[in-house]
Structures are given as structure tokens and as C-alpha cells.
Amino acid sequence: MAVFKNGPNGSFSGKVGSVVGYKWKGLDVIRGLPRKSQKPRSEARLANEQAMKLIMGALKSLKIFIRTGFRQAAEPLNMTAFNLALSINKKQAIKGEYPNLEIDWTKFMVSRGPLPGLEEATATWTDTGLHICWQDNTGTDQAYGTDNLSILVYVHERDIWIPFLNETTRDAGECSLPAPEKWKGTEVEVFLSFISFGSELVSDSTHVHVSSVGA
Structure with missing residues (x-):
């Protein structure tokens, strides 16, 4: 990809010969069209x-x-x-x-940023759903008790993601997520991310694996 400013022919949009021009984040850019290869893929x-x-x-x-x-x-x-x-x-x-x-x-990561993330996070199945605990690290660097915790749960058995956005705050230290019978107690991957008030800062996501009940 090439970036140009007021080149000899000025900016353009669309396909011209073997290149295509377009706008990307306010910049005029050009790139070559892909060429089909006859070689077998390695x-x-x-x-x-x-x-x-x-x-x-x-x-x-x-x-x-x-x-x-x-x-x-x-x-x-x-x-x-x-x-x-x-x-x-x-x-x-x-x-x-x-x-x-x-x-x-x-x-695997669902967020990346400088905000302090979760510490000592655990997740376990209960009779009603998924219970998550973590250490309240309010006051560490830019960590505030009001930072929102969003949770994404990947359910292996159903190959779906269940979002719990802005579920609670950092200073809560724990929360319980409701789980329908169709995926309660199955193997899941839990990803937890803090987002500051106003969504200006985010943390690296934290992963917790939860085995299926009885596994």
C-alpha cells in the first residue's frame, strides 16, 4: 500500500489498470490488485x-x-x-x-489497553449460574472503583458468545451471571475487561476457563 499527497496526477478513487485508489483514515492511498498464482499453496x-x-x-x-x-x-x-x-x-x-x-x-484477547486489569480472577458454576470473583485493586495506577466490568462468555457446546456489558464495577469484587439451562454447567471460556467511565481507557482482557460440571 502506498500513501500519496497531491501526486503528479492528483488523488483518485477506484480501479485504474493494475492499481486501485481509495481513502483510508483521511489519507489518499493506492494498492496493487492481487495477482492469481499458479503455484500450489505451500x-x-x-x-x-x-x-x-x-x-x-x-x-x-x-x-x-x-x-x-x-x-x-x-x-x-x-x-x-x-x-x-x-x-x-x-x-x-x-x-x-x-x-x-x-x-x-x-x-486469546478481547481487549488491550493500559488500564489495570483483574487480579486473581476465578469463575465457578453454581446452582443459578456462573459466579465470578476477583481482587479489588482500586487505587493501583489508574484503577478506579467505578471502572465498569464487561464480560464475554464463549460457550463451547453451542459455539456462541454471551455478552454481559458493563455488568458491574471494579470495587464489587464479585458478580453472578444468570445462565439458561441450555448452557448452564457446560465448558465455557470467560473473558473480563475493565473499561473506565466514558470508555476512554480499557484493560487487557483476563481469561478464565470453566470446566463443565462433573468433568
Whole structure:
């Protein structure tokens, strides 16, 4: 991709020959059109494509949350929040060998930022739902008791994400999430992120794995 300002032919939009011009974040940019290759795809390329598909599949339902969760980290890099989330998770949250790649949920992230995150977080199933506890670290750096806690729960059995946005605050130290019978007690991945008042700052997300009841 090339960026130009008042070049010899000025800015343009659309396809011209083998390049296409368009606006991106207020900049005039051009890029070449992709060329079809006749070479067979290497295993490394196939592994890269599988990793991309896995992460895209995990993030596609979280686009609205990702816009806030990665916005602050993405802005100085001139990247979109979604593209940064995709890049980070593709690099660090894939495990295994092709063609048996899978997501490493312990390294998967739904937010990145300088706000202090959760400490000593735990999650367990109860008779009514999912109970989550953490240590109140109000006063640490920029941590305030009024920071909002948002929670994303990935339900393996149903392959769905359940959002609990602004569920409670940092100083609460615990919360209980209701769970319908159709996924209560099953294996889930829990991701927790603090967002400051006004959504100006976010924390790195914290992951907690919860096994299915009786497993």
C-alpha cells in the first residue's frame, strides 16, 4: 500500500489498470490488485489460512466489543481495532500443527489497553449460574472503583458468545451471571475487561476457563 499527497496526477478513487485508489483514515492511498498464482499453496500458507479462519471465526461476533476493546491500542498504529485484534490473536492464540490448529484460549484477547486489569480472577458454576470473583485493586495506577466490568462468555457446546456489558464495577469484587439451562454447567471460556467511565481507557482482557460440571 502506498500513501500519496497531491501526486503528479492528483488523488483518485477506484480501479485504474493494475492499481486501485481509495481513502483510508483521511489519507489518499493506492494498492496493487492481487495477482492469481499458479503455484500450489505451500503447507505454511495453508497453515496461515487455517489460523486466519479460526481467529476470524472467533472474532466475527465480537466486532462491536472489539471496536472499544482495541481502539486505544490501534490508533497510534494507524490500524483498525478489528485488524489489530486479528493480528495479535493470530500471532499468539493459535496452537497445534497444521492441519490440526486450534485456538489457545489462554492467550486469546478481547481487549488491550493500559488500564489495570483483574487480579486473581476465578469463575465457578453454581446452582443459578456462573459466579465470578476477583481482587479489588482500586487505587493501583489508574484503577478506579467505578471502572465498569464487561464480560464475554464463549460457550463451547453451542459455539456462541454471551455478552454481559458493563455488568458491574471494579470495587464489587464479585458478580453472578444468570445462565439458561441450555448452557448452564457446560465448558465455557470467560473473558473480563475493565473499561473506565466514558470508555476512554480499557484493560487487557483476563481469561478464565470453566470446566463443565462433573468433568
